[in-house]
Amino acid sequence: MGDLLLVENLLQIFGGRERTYAVDNVSFSMPDEPTIISLVGESGSGKSTIARIILGLLRPTAGRVLYDGTDILTQDRGWNRKFRSEVQAVFQDPYSVYNPVYKAERVLKLVIRKFGLAKNKSEARALMHEALRAVDLRPEEVLGRHPHQLSGGQRQRLMLARVYLIRPKLIIADEPVSMIDAGMRASFLNILQDFRDAQGISTLFITHDLSTAMYLGGEIIVLYQGRIMERGQTRRVMNDPLHPYAQLLISSIPTPDPRKRWKEELSSNRLQEFDPNANPGRERCLFAERCPQVMDRCWDARPILRNPDDEDLHDRGREVACYLYQ
Amino acid sequence: MSGSALLEIRGLSAGLQGRRSITQVVSGVNLDVHGGEILGVVGESGCGKSTLAAAIMRLLVLPQVLQSGTMTMRLEDGKTVELMELPDNELRHLRWRHLSYIPQGSMNSLNPVLRVERQMTDTLIQHGLSKKEALDRSIAALELVNLDTKVLQSYPHELSGGMRQRVIIASAVSMRPALIVADELTTALDVVTQRQILQELAAIRDELGATIILITHDMGVVAQIADRVAVMYAGKIAELGTVNDIFEDPQHPYARGLIGSIPRESGQRVEGLQGEAPSPWNYPTGCRFHPRCPEVFERCNQHTPTLQQRAMDRWVACHLYDAETEFDG
Ligand SMILES: Nc1ncnc2c1ncn2[C@@H]1O[C@H](COP(=O)(O)OP(=O)(O)OP(=O)(O)O)[C@@H](O)[C@H]1O
Ligand SMILES: Nc1ncnc2c1ncn2[C@@H]1O[C@H](COP(=O)(O)OP(=O)(O)O)[C@@H](O)[C@H]1O
Ligand code: SF4
Numbered sequence: 001m002g003d004l005l006l007v008e009n010l011l012q013i014f015g016g017r018e019r020t021y022a023v024d025n026v027s028f029s030m031p032d033e034p035t036i037i038s039l040v041g042e043s044g045s046g047k048s049t050i051a052r053i054i055l056g057l058l059r060p061t062a063g064r065v066l067y068d069g070t071d072i073l074t075q076d077r078g079w080n081r082k083f084r085s086e087v088q089a090v091f092q093d094p095y096s097v098y099n100p101v102y103k104a105e106r107v108l109k110l111v112i113r114k115f116g117l118a119k120n121k122s123e124a125r126a127l128m129h130e131a132l133r134a135v136d137l138r139p140e141e142v143l144g145r146h147p148h149q150l151s152g153g154q155r156q157r158l159m160l161a162r163v164y165l166i167r168p169k170l171i172i173a174d175e176p177v178s179m180i181d182a183g184m185r186a187s188f189l190n191i192l193q194d195f196r197d198a199q200g201i202s203t204l205f206i207t208h209d210l211s212t213a214m215y216l217g218g219e220i221i222v223l224y225q226g227r228i229m230e231r232g233q234t235r236r237v238m239n240d241p242l243h244p245y246a247q248l249l250i251s252s253i254p255t256p257d258p259r260k261r262w263k264e265e266l267s268s269n270r271l272q273e274f275d276p277n278a279n280p281g282r283e284r285c286l287f288a289e290r291c292p293q294v295m296d297r298c299w300d301a302r303p304i305l306r307n308p309d310d311e312d313l314h315d316r317g318r319e320v321a322c323y324l325y326q
Numbered sequence: 327m328s329g330s331a332l333l334e335i336r337g338l339s340a341g342l343q344g345r346r347s348i349t350q351v352v353s354g355v356n357l358d359v360h361g362g363e364i365l366g367v368v369g370e371s372g373c374g375k376s377t378l379a380a381a382i383m384r385l386l387v388l389p390q391v392l393q394s395g396t397m398t399m400r401l402e403d404g405k406t407v408e409l410m411e412l413p414d415n416e417l418r419h420l421r422w423r424h425l426s427y428i429p430q431g432s433m434n435s436l437n438p439v440l441r442v443e444r445q446m447t448d449t450l451i452q453h454g455l456s457k458k459e460a461l462d463r464s465i466a467a468l469e470l471v472n473l474d475t476k477v478l479q480s481y482p483h484e485l486s487g488g489m490r491q492r493v494i495i496a497s498a499v500s501m502r503p504a505l506i507v508a509d510e511l512t513t514a515l516d517v518v519t520q521r522q523i524l525q526e527l528a529a530i531r532d533e534l535g536a537t538i539i540l541i542t543h544d545m546g547v548v549a550q551i552a553d554r555v556a557v558m559y560a561g562k563i564a565e566l567g568t569v570n571d572i573f574e575d576p577q578h579p580y581a582r583g584l585i586g587s588i589p590r591e592s593g594q595r596v597e598g599l600q601g602e603a604p605s606p607w608n609y610p611t612g613c614r615f616h617p618r619c620p621e622v623f624e625r626c627n628q629h630t631p632t633l634q635q636r637a638m639d640r641w642v643a644c645h646l647y648d649a650e651t652e653f654d655g
């Protein structure tokens with residue numbers, strides 16, 4: 001079987017004279033079987049831009065996105081309709097999705113009507129209750145309320161209830177839990193896992209928060225300045241990151257355990273960070289100025305993303321863009 | 327409590343002024359802040375952390391209002407001052423010399439048209455330092471946060487978020503305050519920068535002997551650098567203890583829920599807290615946690631539990647422990 005989603009050599013350059021390489025030659029795929037892939041990176045690393053391109057909201061400078069084998073920019077209207085129902089987006093604060101004039105459950109009713117999911121009112125009602133319960137919402141907490149009367153966590157789970165009704169094949173979730181409190185976060189992530197295991201729904205999960213990605217499991221893609229630095233199974237990458245940037249990132253997670261505190265001071269390369277005149281260009285390793293293991297060749301050409309040379313480091317799907325392994 | 331606290335807060339209440347009445351947000355907080363400690367204050371968003379922080383500084387702005395309580399601060403010379411009774415001009419002087427407040431989101435509040443040097447030295451000069459003294463202090467403070475003095479010549483937009491936050495911290499510590507209250511200091515930053523800044527903050531505590539109240543919703547952050555933790559729920563302190571005690575043996579059901587919802591290992595599933603935190607307009611009666619509490623029993627929805635000492639450095643506000651004899655130490 002082919003891939004559900006194939007992202008090929010995406011390039012997104014913004015701006016005129018001050019060009020920003022938001023996404024710089026990014027390729028990855030999501031298989032046909034239900035999976036969760038986390039796309040992680042710091043602010044500005046290009047995560048949301050990738051999401052917008054996949055959703056067809058932004059036409060990339062170069063590269064393409066295939067969904068189920070077809071370029072998403074196809075003009076076929078029937079195909080576009082299918083794409084829009086099979087791929088659903090969940091954003092950071094879904095407040096804007098709701099119309100404040102109507103009751104919050106309208107987002108469910110509209111879907112039921114649009115897809116003809118219920119024959120009559122009582123069937124529609126039963127279906128709404130089922131969807132709410134699937135996302136840990138008590139119907140009486142939500143029904144009859146306006147969007148502003150719900151908390152961020154409730155609004156976010158209501159979006160998942162909507163997704164539950166639509167049964168898409170793929171969810172693109174951009175920072176869906178960063179506004180939700182820790183206490184509720186686990187519940188939201190559990191639902192995504194249940195969707196994968198019980199409904200066969202895949203998720204591309206975008207986050208700057210590595211502990212969330214770790215909790216979700218599946219696969220992880222680590223972005224830095226628009227490029228993929230490392231990818232592989234989340235558990236393997238988190239326990240044993242290979243790329244120096246991934247190592248720095250993972251060792252900086254504030255572990256919620258006072259007995260596992262950071263040991264050494266993180267040296268900060270203030271001076272290097274603050275040199276507006278230095279412009280080493282992009283045909284190099286973009287992490288070179290911060291890398292403790294930098295070598296001469298790191299400045300000369302960009303390292304490509306591939307399996308490490310060392311056979312011992314081969315595990316399923318692990319790829320690194322770093323000369324230490326090439 | 328001990329008589330040696332740097333700051334002794336008793337019965338502190340603050341609320342929101344409405345047209346007819348005040349809605350209480352922070353209710354009767356009792357808290358001793360020890361000299362030289364980093365005290366983490368945690369809780370879900372909206373539980374009143376920022377209101378408490380601003381109340382401690384007496385920097386609430388309408389509609390936020392202080393309602394009652396006392397806050398006694400011990401100064402270097404051993405004298406004490408009652409912050410609640412201090413007239414504004416003395417308070418201003420004290421705030422400037424001894425207290426320092428870094429509000430939530432302050433790294434975005436730098437003036438975009440002034441170079442960092444002006445922003446850092448202007449207030450120092452206003453408070454009577456010479457230009458030279460002000461610059462010297464600013465440079466020393468920048469060093470504490472590992473910033474090169476080149477940033478003095480920069481405008482805010484030329485700096486990364488982490489650098490702007492460091493400028494804010496440097497300004498806040500340039501007068502070597504005894505107490506620093508920092509609200510969500512690293513929330514907007516990536517983990518690497520967050521780690522550097524938190525480590526710098528700990529170093530500032532060591533070097534200046536300052537006391538730090540660190541307000542955050544991030545349990546990882548408190549686990550990494552706090553000495554003690556106050557867990558807030560719906561405007562009250564639910565539990566207070568050393569960081570190890572709170573993480574290893576939380577006693578208040580809310581603290582247990584909060585700690586229990588932290589994922590620890592990949593693939594290990596945890597259940598979150600059920601339900602939602604209430605807003606100040608509908609704080610429940612009795613124990614404010616009772617509608618969500620898995621261990622709720624008869625007396626909880628009527629009687630308000632008070633913060634009781636259960637061990638040397640451990641305070642809990644929960645009826646589960648009512649029957650037990652009070653700690654006698
Ligand atoms: N429409 C645009 N015009 C110009 N630059 C843009 C535009 N959209 C994004 N960028 C720039 O592209 C880069 C990547 O932005 P993007 O929003 O994808 O980052 P992100 O990884 O989602 O960050 P965050 O974690 O802050 O959401 C940034 O430098 C950003 O400023
Ligand atoms: N200036 C204000 N105007 C209206 N409501 C406010 C204001 N400040 C705080 N609140 C409300 O008071 C409650 C506590 O807020 P806050 O102290 O900011 O909580 P936290 O910092 O724990 O997130 C929230 O319900 C918040 O919406
Ligand atoms: S390629 Fe070179 S600079 Fe880049 S991460 Fe690897 S060792 Fe460091």
Ligand code: SF4
Nearest residue numbers: 613616619626644645
């Ligand atoms: S007082 Fe009662 S409701 Fe409140 S936390 Fe304790 S057991 Fe739960």
Ligand SMILES: [Mg+2]
Nearest residue numbers: 047048174175
């Ligand atoms: Mg984004």
Ligand SMILES: [Mg+2]
Nearest residue numbers: 375376430510
């Ligand atoms: Mg706050």
